[in-house]
Amino acid sequence: MKRLLTAVLKLVRDLSQAVVRFPWTVFCLGCSTGIACYLISLQGSADLIIEKLMFMFLLGAFIGVTAQFAAERFPRLDQRRRTVYGLAILLTGGYYLIIAPAAAIDYGVGARTMVAVFSMFCAFIWLPAAKGVFDFNQVALVHFKAAFTAILYAGVLTAGLASIIGAVDILLFSVHSDCYGYMLALVWILFAPSYYLSLLPRFNSCQKADRAYTEQASGYPRFLETLISYIAIPLVAAYTLVLVAYFVKIGLSRNWPSGQLGPMILAYSSAGLILYVLASGLQDRLAVLYQLLFPKVLVPIVLMQLVSVFIRVRAYGITESRYYLVLFGLFSLIIGVVLSLRPVEKNSLIALLAAGFAVVSVLPPVDAFTRARTSQVERLEQYLVQGNILVAGKLEPNPDADLDLRIEATNILYYLQRRGYVEAIDWLPAEFEVYRDMETVLGFQPTYPQRGERKYTYVSLDSEQPVSIKGYDLLLEAGIYVSKGTTEAAVHDLNIDETGYRLQLKPIPNQELEVALLDAQGGELVTARLYDFAAQAAAGSDGKALAAADLTLEAEEDGYRLGVVFQHISLTTGNEAEPSADYQLYLLVGIPRNNNH
Secondary structure, eight states, rough: OOHHHHHHHHHHHHHHHHHHHHHEEEEHHHHHHHEEEEEEEETOOOHHHHHHHHHHHHHHHHHHHHHHHHHOHHHHHHTTHHHHHHHHHHHHHHHHHTTTSSSSSOOOOOOHHHHHHHHHHHHHHHHGGGGGSSHHHHHHHHHHHHHHHHHHHHHHHHHHHHHHHHHHHTSSSOOOOHHHHHHHHHHIIHHHHHHHHHHHTTTTTTTTHHHHHHHHTTOOHHHHHIIHHHHHHHHHHHHHHHHHHHHHHHHTOOOOSSHHHHHHHHHHHHHHHHHHHHHHTTTTHHHHHHHHHHHHHHHHHHHHHHHHHHHHHHHOOOOHHHHHHHHHHHHHHHHHHHHHSTTTTTTTTHHOOOOOOOHTTTTTTSSSHHHHHHHHHHHHHHHHTTTTSSSSTEEEOOOOOOOOHHHHHHHHHHHHHHTTTTGGGSSOOOOOEEEEEEEEHSSSOOOOOOOOTTTEEEEOOOOOSSOTTTTTTTEEEEEEEETTTTOEEEEEEEEETTEEEEEEEEEETEEEEEEEEEESSSSSEEEEEOOHHHHHHHHTTOOOOOOGGGEEEEETTTEEEHHHHHEEEEEEESSSSSSEEEEEEEEEEEOOTOOOO
16 A cells, blocks of 8 residues: 555656646646537537637647757756747747638648647657757657556556446446546546656756666666567568568559558658667667668668659649658658668657658648649649630530549549638639539539449439428438448337337348338338339439429328438449448328327
8 A cells, every 4th residue: 555655646746747847738738638628518519719729739738848848958048948938838829820710620720730749749859869969869769668658557547447437337326428538538638648748857957866867767678679679670671571572563564553652651661760760779680780771771662652652643633641742752761861871870860850841841832731722723724724614714614524524623623622722713603612513613513433333323302492391290300321231220219199109210231221100019000111212313313402392202001101301312333332322311200180099
């Protein structure tokens, strides 16, 4: 018991020291935890300002760590700690002003935040080793061990607290399910990062106690040495052989990959460079061999990746993902060349260059988002000009446009709409929506490639027209996806005139759906099967929205009425996949007025 109390007191003391050492970071983590708990309590979407504050505090936590390590590294900044933290607070607030005009937390806001967080992470890992004052490899090792320990502690704490909450819920009294969410927020947003920070030594301190703790924290555990030398390095070597064999296959077949190579090599380069840094402190044969060979092997592999990505860019233009694949490829290429010439000693360049490349990727006009938008808009304009749809900056709808043009225009417009780039196209109407306006503006509906013999048919309800519920007692909205693997029926309990009923949606693979009204004992009162009606309606709609009268199926038996109004029907048939159907429905139920059940 005494040892447990001592361990708890040490943990509290370490966390308290982390609060004192990283005040702005812990404050931001506390605010993020509070916002997360608030979002959990809402059981729905929050105001946009709350989501933006969450992103602001997330970045602010990393800015706070960078500010503290900068002050510890440079004595002049240490003497002006209040100024340093004031600048950190201003940067955090400035970021909020940058994202404040955004109409939503879209892809751009999320990506920019992650890039900024990554840049701050690289900066505070590099700072203790700036100008060679401290060994970068040891700094990286300390951070890795601290993160691993914090994750382990948080995982054990999560399992224990979840067990306690579950036991209380089962044995004592009912516990709201939100308690699990609150617990996870406290452990993983507040405790785990704070404990991680408490394990980081003062790398550049001159005090004897700090130097002793830094030396202890920089030690190489035996289990980690075994993990890296005898497990991780052989795995990376085997993966390298697979990539080399794949490149030989490409050379022989002269058939370049269709896009899957880039992410695979990105993951390979990331893992390989992290492993390279961690292995730099080892002297066993495998680790030394890895340090010698990996940078030299990385260069040709990354060159092949860049060639593959450039082929995709030439064919389909720049997107954010391709931009970052090219950027990371150039980064890996430079690092591979540098480490081949100056191994180990220049490892700190990995963090420094990574931060620099990340910052460049969000600075207009060379940022990923501007380049992607410009590239795709230019591609769209090129297709429309060739199809005589965009003439002298004016749109002239062409219902006879080529199939390839229609498919490419649809893909590009959906991409631009998802990213919020449509508003920047001056020759498109204001508030243009692809699904709603494409036929009117360009002359043809959204068009998708047909693969093999697979066929899609769909139809939707015209939401601007009313739906009649005359003669029915109850309306229920439901949806179900039916395929070969769908076997479980959906059942809804109903109460009409103080009498219990059950509405059952029973899928019958591959596309059929049976809707039945049952009495309280499960007896069938009235039934309707949907597929034949749905297939006929979808085939005859030509993709246009239909009125409710054209999408309503009714069944009646002994005065019990069942009405099915299709909100959306999507049917898939063909040889490439099992047939399937997606039904979104309004279900109407009516009972006899003289019912005595």
